[in-house]
Amino acid sequence: MLFYLTTLNLSRFLIENAPTLSVGESDVQAFSAVDAWKHSDYLCRNYIMNSLHDSFYSVYQGFKTAKELWKSLDRKYKSEDAGAKKFLVERFLDFKMVDSRTIMGQVQEFQVLLHEIQAEGMVLNESFQVVVVIEKLPPGWKDFKNYLKHKRKEMTMEDLVVELQIEEDNKNSGNISSFLLLLR
DSSP states (O other), X not given: OHHHHHHTTOGGGGTOOOOOOOTTOOOHHHHHHHHHHHHHHHHHHHHHHXXXXXXXXXXXXXXXXXXXXXXXXXXXHHHHXXXXXXXXXXXXXXXXXXXXXXXXXXXXXXXXXXHHHHHTTOOXXXXXXXXXXXXXXXXXXXXXXXXXXXXXXXOOHHHHHHHHHHHHHHHHHHHHHHHHHHHO
């Protein structure tokens, strides 16, 4: 919405107060300036209102200026940011990998979660991320998990993903070989 209002050259009405006329001021130019400001503020406020879901329209229609409306919406949705962070941390802690799905698919899903956490401004060290992925490997990967834990060289996420891809390919080719032997 902010981008849209900026392209319409209306974003300044989200922070500016209405100009006022001095007592006894009858300057036509001043009246025109106030009138133009009120018209642009009206447009800005209604662009915002138009973008709201119908159910919110009656809640926010009482705000007289775009600035008041914007502040109210800002307070409402910024307070929910803390809830969003808590929800992401909960998803992070509860994330479990299972043997019934491909490891690479699960790792990619976890990387998306890590990206969402970083987008919320929470920083996780890459070494920490690598260790967490290793710890979340499913039970069928126990031996490989122990192998990774005992490596002396520190790994990056990219290194870990490559190692996991190779191991998954090896496991899959081993399963195919076993299957072909059973068919003979």
